Amino acid sequence: MAESERVVPVHPIFLANLRDHVHHNLRDAIVAGRFQDGERLSERDLARELGVSTTPLKEALRQLESEGLVRTEARRGVYVTFGAQQAEEMSLARAALESMIARLAAKRAEPSDVERLRDLVRRMEGATAAGDITLLIDLNEAFHGHIHEASGCDYLCRLQAKQQMYNHTIRVGLLGEAEERGLALGEHRAIAEAIATGDQDAAERIMRDHVVRSGQRHVQTVFGATRLGDTI
Template sequence: MRSHVYGLVRDAILSGKLKSGEKLNERQLAGSLGISTTPLKEAFRILEAEGLVRSEPRRGIYVTFDPAQAEEMMLARAAIESMIARQAAKRVSEEQILRMRALLIEMRTGLETVDVLELINLNERFHNVIHEASGCAYLRRLQGGQSIYNHTARLSVLSEERERFLAVEEHEAIADAIAERKPDLAEQRMRDHVIRSGEKHLIRVSQSEDQKDRA
C-alpha cells in the first residue's frame, strides 16, 4: 500500500499535477485516493528524503519539485543512459540485437494503433535490453532510482503524435549504432535522444508552473 501511494503522489508531482509550492492537504488527498492518512504520511517521508516535498512544523507538507529539478534529473538520466549505451555497443550479443529489433517492429505497429501505454511499455523494454547488454550493474542501479521520473516523462512526451514517431526513429538509430558496435555513436545518439525528449517534458513542467503563477 505504501509503495503504491508513494508512486501515485510522486507521479503527480513529477508530471506537474501537484505544483511547486503547493500545500498538500493530507485528509483531502487521502480521501481522493480512498485510503487512510497513515500510508500517505509514510509516502511523504520518502518523498521528503528525495527532495520532492518539504515538511514545515505546524504548517504542513509542501511540494518542492520545480523545473530546475526536472532539468537536473533529465541531465542525470542523459549522462547515465548514454554511458550504458556506450557499453552496450561493446558487449551486445546477437540475441540482444534481435530482441531490440523485434521491439522496434512492435513500436512501429504501435504507432498505427496509437496505444500510448503500450508504446511506453515497449519503450521501457527496449531500454531494458540495452541496460542488460551493457553489463553495467552499478549504472543500472543508478538509473533504476529514476524509474518513476522516466515513466512520467515518457507519458508526458509520447502523448503527442509527432513525439511518438520521433521516439521510434531515434530508437532505431540507437539500435543501429549498438548493433554496429560503434560506442561513440551509440553514446551520442542516446544522449541526444534523452536530452531532446527531456527538454520536451521540461516545457510541460514549466507550463504547469506558469499556469499556477497566473492562477
Template sequence: MPVAETILAPLDPQAFSGLREHVHRALRQAILAGGYEAGARLNERSIAEQLGVSTTPVKEALRLLEADGLVRTRPRSGVIVNFDFACAEEMILARAAIESTIARLAAQRIAASEKPGLGAILDEMRRATHGGEAEEVIRLNEVFHDHIRSVARANYLRLLNDRQDVYDSDARRIIHSDPAERERALAEHEAIGQAIIARDAEAAEVAMKAHVLRAGETYLDLVFRKYKD
C-alpha cells in the same frame, strides 16, 4: 502559499500489502505530472481520504518523497511540494547522463544472441508508429529502454536512473499523442538500437543523450506550460 487541489484516485484494496510503496508511487506520479504546483502544501488527511487509506502510509510515503527531493517539510507549514521547472530539468539532465552511459555499456556488452531481440523490438516500434498505434508505441518505448538496460547489465546505474525518471504513463501518453513526435522518437530509437547492435559505443551514447534531452524538453514544455502562461 498555493493549496494542492489535485484529485487522486482511490487505491485498489488488493494492493494494500505494499501500501506505503503504492501511496508513494501515486503521489510521485501526481507530482511529476505537474498535478501539484511548486510550493503547494500537501494535506495528509485529504490525501488519505482520496486514496482510501489511513494517514500512516501517507506519512511514510511523504518521507520517501522528501528523500527523493520532491517535497520538503517546513516548520509550521507542513509538507510542501518541491518539484518545479528547475528540479525537473536537473532530473532530465541526470537521466540523460545515466541513460547514455547505459547505452554505451549496452553496445560494449551486447551478446550476439541478444541482437535479434533488440532488432525485433525496433521492427515492432516501426510497425506501431507507422500504424498510428499510440498506446502500443508507448508500451514498446518502455520495452525498448528496459531491454537496453538489461543488455547493459548495469544494475547500479539502473537504480540511479529509476530515481531520475520523470515520466509516468500519462506524461508519455501526452507526448506521444502527436504523430510527428512519434516519428521523431522512432528515428531516435532506431539510431540508438542500430548503434548498439553494431557495438558502436560512442554513437550509442551520443544518440541516447540527444534523445533523452529532446524528449525532456518536450516534457518540460507540456508539464510547466500552464504555469508559464
C-alpha cells in the same frame, strides 16, 4: 518435472501496503504538476484525506523527500519542491543515467541482444507506419527495457526509473504527434545500431540527445516555456 517449471515464486514486493500506495499517489500527483511548487502539505490533514494514519504517510513522505520532490521543515510543514526547473533537471538526470546505461549496453551486448533490439526496431517501424500508438508505447518500453538488460545494470536502472515523469496517459499524448513518432523511431534505430556496432560514444550521445529532446518536449507541454531553450 521440477515444480519451478510450472509455478514461479511470488515476489514479496507485490504484496500491497499503504505506504507504497500513498507514495505512488503523491508522486504521480506531484510530477503531473497537480501540486503547486512550494505548496504546503499537512501530515495530519493529508493522512485524514487519504484515510490512513500518519505512520505510513510519514514513510511515504520520507521517500518523496529522498527523491527530492518534497522538503520537510521540522514542526513547520512539508513543502512540495517540483516546478519547471526541477522537471528539466530531472529530465537531464534521466538522460545522463540512461546514456550511461546505453554506453554499457554497447560495451556488453551479446549478439542475441542485438538481434532482439533490431527486431524491436523493425516492429516499431511497423507500428509507427500504422500509427498504432498503444503498440508503440509497449515497444518503446520493451526497447529501453532490453537495453537495460543488455547493460547488465541494476542500480543504475532503478535510479533512472526514479527520474521518470511519464505515465501511460502522458505517453499517449506525446506519441500522438506524428512528428514525435518519426523522430523517436530514427533515434531508436540509431541507438540500436550504435549498440550493435559496439560504438559506446555514439550510443551514449544519441541516447542522451534522445532523452533530452523528448524530455524537453514533455516539460514544455506541462510547464510551458523552458529556461534551457537551445538544446544542450
